[in-house]
Amino acid sequence: xxxxxxxxxxxxxxxxxxxxxxxxxxxxxxxxxxxxxxxxxxxxxxxxxxxxxxxxxxxxxxxxxxxxxxxxxxxxxxxxxxxxxxxxxxxxxxxxxxxxxxxxxxxxxxxxxxxxxxxxxxxxxxxxxxxxxxxxxxxxxxxxxxxxxxxxxxxxxxxxxxxxxxxxxxxxxxxxxxxxxxxxxxxxxxxxxxxxxxxxxxxxxxxxxxxxxxxxxxxxxxxxxxxxxxxxxxxxxxxxxxxxxxxxxxxxxxxxxxxxxxxxxxxxxxxxxxxxxxxxxxxxxxxxxxxxxxxxxxxxxxxxxxxxxxxxxxxxxxxxxxxxxxxxxxxxxxxxxxxxxxxxxxxxxxxxxxxxxxxxxxxxxxxxxxxxxxxxxxxxxxxxxxxxxxxxxxxxxxxxxxxxxxxxxxxxxxxxxxxxxxxxxxxxxxxxxxxxxxxxxxxxxxxxxxxxxxxxxxxxxxxxxxxxxxxxxxxxxxxxxxxxxxxxxxxxxxxxxxxxxxxxxxxxxxxxxxxxxxxxxxxxxxxxxxxxxxxxxxxxxxxxxxxxxxxxxxxxxxxxxxxxxxxxxxxxxxxxxxxxxxxxxxxxxxxxxxxxxxxxxxxxxxxxxxxxxxxxxxxxxxxxxxxxxxxxxxxxxxxxxxxxxxxxxxxxxxxxxxxxxxxxxx
Amino acid sequence: xxxxxxxxxxxxxxxxxxxxxxxxxxxxxxxxxxxxxxxxxxxxxxxxxxxxxxxxxxxxxxxxxxxxxxxxxxxxxxxxxxxxxxxxxxxxxxxxxxxxxxxxxxxxxxxxxxxxxxxxxxxxxxxxxxxxxxxxxxxxxxxxxxxxxxxxxxxxxxxxxxxxxxxxxxxxxxxxxxxxxxxxxxxxxxxxxxxxxxxxxxxxxxxxxxxxxxxxxxxxxxxxxxxxxxxxxxxxxxxxxxxxxxxxxxxxxxxxxxxxxxxxxxxxxxxxxxxxxxxxx
Numbered sequence: 001x002x003x004x005x006x007x008x009x010x011x012x013x014x015x016x017x018x019x020x021x022x023x024x025x026x027x028x029x030x031x032x033x034x035x036x037x038x039x040x041x042x043x044x045x046x047x048x049x050x051x052x053x054x055x056x057x058x059x060x061x062x063x064x065x066x067x068x069x070x071x072x073x074x075x076x077x078x079x080x081x082x083x084x085x086x087x088x089x090x091x092x093x094x095x096x097x098x099x100x101x102x103x104x105x106x107x108x109x110x111x112x113x114x115x116x117x118x119x120x121x122x123x124x125x126x127x128x129x130x131x132x133x134x135x136x137x138x139x140x141x142x143x144x145x146x147x148x149x150x151x152x153x154x155x156x157x158x159x160x161x162x163x164x165x166x167x168x169x170x171x172x173x174x175x176x177x178x179x180x181x182x183x184x185x186x187x188x189x190x191x192x193x194x195x196x197x198x199x200x201x202x203x204x205x206x207x208x209x210x211x212x213x214x215x216x217x218x219x220x221x222x223x224x225x226x227x228x229x230x231x232x233x234x235x236x237x238x239x240x241x242x243x244x245x246x247x248x249x250x251x252x253x254x255x256x257x258x259x260x261x262x263x264x265x266x267x268x269x270x271x272x273x274x275x276x277x278x279x280x281x282x283x284x285x286x287x288x289x290x291x292x293x294x295x296x297x298x299x300x301x302x303x304x305x306x307x308x309x310x311x312x313x314x315x316x317x318x319x320x321x322x323x324x325x326x327x328x329x330x331x332x333x334x335x336x337x338x339x340x341x342x343x344x345x346x347x348x349x350x351x352x353x354x355x356x357x358x359x360x361x362x363x364x365x366x367x368x369x370x371x372x373x374x375x376x377x378x379x380x381x382x383x384x385x386x387x388x389x390x391x392x393x394x395x396x397x398x399x400x401x402x403x404x405x406x407x408x409x410x411x412x413x414x415x416x417x418x419x420x421x422x423x424x425x426x427x428x429x430x431x432x433x434x435x436x437x438x439x440x441x442x443x444x445x446x447x448x449x450x451x452x453x454x455x456x457x458x459x460x461x462x463x464x465x466x467x468x469x470x471x472x473x474x475x476x477x478x479x480x481x482x483x484x485x486x487x488x489x490x491x492x493x494x495x496x497x498x499x500x501x502x503x504x505x506x507x508x509x510x511x512x513x514x515x516x517x518x519x520x521x522x523x524x525x526x527x528x529x530x531x532x533x534x535x536x537x538x539x540x541x542x543x544x545x546x547x548x549x550x551x552x553x554x555x556x557x558x559x560x561x562x563x564x565x566x567x568x569x570x571x572x573x574x575x576x577x578x579x580x581x582x583x584x585x586x587x588x589x590x591x592x593x594x595x596x597x598x599x600x601x602x603x604x605x606x607x608x609x610x611x612x613x614x615x616x617x618x619x620x621x622x623x624x625x626x627x628x629x630x631x632x633x634x635x636x637x638x639x640x641x642x643x644x645x646x647x648x649x650x651x652x653x654x655x656x657x658x659x660x661x662x663x664x665x666x
Numbered sequence: 667x668x669x670x671x672x673x674x675x676x677x678x679x680x681x682x683x684x685x686x687x688x689x690x691x692x693x694x695x696x697x698x699x700x701x702x703x704x705x706x707x708x709x710x711x712x713x714x715x716x717x718x719x720x721x722x723x724x725x726x727x728x729x730x731x732x733x734x735x736x737x738x739x740x741x742x743x744x745x746x747x748x749x750x751x752x753x754x755x756x757x758x759x760x761x762x763x764x765x766x767x768x769x770x771x772x773x774x775x776x777x778x779x780x781x782x783x784x785x786x787x788x789x790x791x792x793x794x795x796x797x798x799x800x801x802x803x804x805x806x807x808x809x810x811x812x813x814x815x816x817x818x819x820x821x822x823x824x825x826x827x828x829x830x831x832x833x834x835x836x837x838x839x840x841x842x843x844x845x846x847x848x849x850x851x852x853x854x855x856x857x858x859x860x861x862x863x864x865x866x867x868x869x870x871x872x873x874x875x876x877x878x879x880x881x882x883x884x885x886x887x888x889x890x891x892x893x894x895x896x897x898x899x900x901x902x903x904x905x906x907x908x909x910x911x912x913x914x915x916x917x918x919x920x921x922x923x924x925x926x927x928x929x930x931x932x933x934x935x936x937x938x939x940x941x942x943x944x945x946x947x
Contacts, residue, residue: 075850082847084844088847101852102852105858
């Protein structure tokens, strides 16, 4: 799809009467495709209306520019019609005259009868025939808004700009108009940019939601793709398995911005002490059993022991929040899903590439694939059964969930499905849902199964909602699962702190793998500020025998979660290459032509080695040799492309050079 | 088919009752001002009942001027005309002066409002001139025109024009940015902008200016006519004072007040016809 509108590095600086400057917008860079519906969401004062005015040409950017179909926008024009926040109908003209003013002006080339038909058609389209000869003062707010929309659409703009179009309307009118607008835009293929602060409205209408950070210097904080199929129905959109996770993501972002506003008064400064550059660290974690090393390091005083005297653990709602928090510097470091540092470095999912560093593997294994009890009761006991069930009901869409595009859950689930001849994108739908929401989404019936870490499989089993179809040990025993991730910039800025952090967590990992400590750790994790789940669920596989929920006896699983043993912790380049092949296989990232450079740059065995030596531990990782998963297809880290070639089910492979040093660090 | 027949008389009864209650409400509204007028007349009567009072009592006033009250239309030539003719002559002057003021004032106001250069150049001048009392213009206009009637009209003109200019200017400058944005997005031509947006948006302000202007010009005409003589309600009052016909003055003042009120209402009424509901202030 060709770029239709390009917002090219736009800044908007206002001169203050006192002589200073107010930077409203900073470095806004956005591409909008033909027919796309984009929403701008943010708190008031984040410059979203300013951006809309710049798009319309009513306001000019201080630097950068807007390019519409290859031509720069310098002044307002009818090809970029605006539906203003307060309708902006002329009160001295009737409904019809208001629309006629626009049509007669813009469609001058057409003869009068054509224009008249056009006007009548649009009055009819918004159902205002009866009010056509009333003045705006005599009709309701909802009707005025319809007139404004009809006026805007009547002149066939290339780009429709809507400034909080439904803000002033009651809920019922708003709902009706949203559906009308959606229908009109769809039928006419209008490209739209809408400013709103209503998250549900944005989710219903948009293809992409652009989340803006607070001003001053507001910029694009995050872009959320809304994958709901069109045409959309309000009720079906709400039932979509991703609806609530997307909604939570956006609300989380907005809350984050609100907090950031409060925090701005006291900017975080690095406190240097104990021979380290920074001892006040904000670490992010997700409520999962394998966050144990962070919890242990905190509770057993291991951070302090290595000089990190002021470490805060932040319980984050989703892996996206983790990625975003580390990227923006809100978090110093975080536990990450294994592919996240690689994915961020390569710019997964059309995000801006950001060089990341991982110097420690925090855990291995600990995942399982759970299917809903419904599928189990329908006779699905194995992957082959599932394939048969899919073939029986090709009309029914089965949705499975993983926690993040770059996570092992996603990669393993897809690998597992594909090995059984199921295309994870065509035969089923694989969606992203944060770990803690998996069980409730399964319960709601919007998904049929998921791959997630504990305790969220154990909980589904305990509640009788799901059955474990496969654990990691059935797919790839001992694979990398959670890693420590920081930005490369952070690692370069605080090298000693980084080593101290790795040392503290490495000691914690060792502590976690001592079976004698497991009872204590399970009790720690059960606390509400950490995992906050039922302790019996946490103990599944971690301490107790593992119950798969299929009616069989719970059986002890060796190394169900592995924190230290078997040279678990050294960053492993071979595994990084395997993850790169899989991310490329599913089109999450391109496969880097310089794959070894990327892997070596992210997986910093040297930092791990320094930390391990200082602790007197073994500073080497696992042996570098070809390996294979359960299906026996051999993976040779020296020839990843050959490995990729063997797979029948895969997406189109993109092989690109990932420029590591050209990436600017903001 | 009988049902509608049954309903119709019922409806008209309701309407009659409705009209009746409206009339009652209207009469109730009159009670308070009527009582106030009665009290005022009583106080006036009490204050002027003494033997050495300088002003006539209300009863005396009415009996003195009975001739004037019952016959406003007599015309014995010269300045000896009925009150209707006196007021009519004054109104003619006001009409002429005020019309000129409205035309020039609105045009100047729009010009000054649309050009910020003109605004910064002329606004201070207007602010100074508008504070000049109407009568201060009279000597200079007499000197310029050498005749009484054009001078009086000029005084009306110069008195009424300032509020019209200033309000029109303000109206143009206050056109909501939304309307201008609509014009910019649609790329309206200059004449289209003027007739579809600028002028209609300014109309409420213009009417505010006209209303203030008409009040001021009625104020000015009475004073101006006192000085220049001839037929007119102002000179009638001056002449009555010179002839010690205090009762005539009082009755003339009542006329002046009522006519002033009617002029004001007239502008409001015309404004109501022109302005759409949303723009009324």
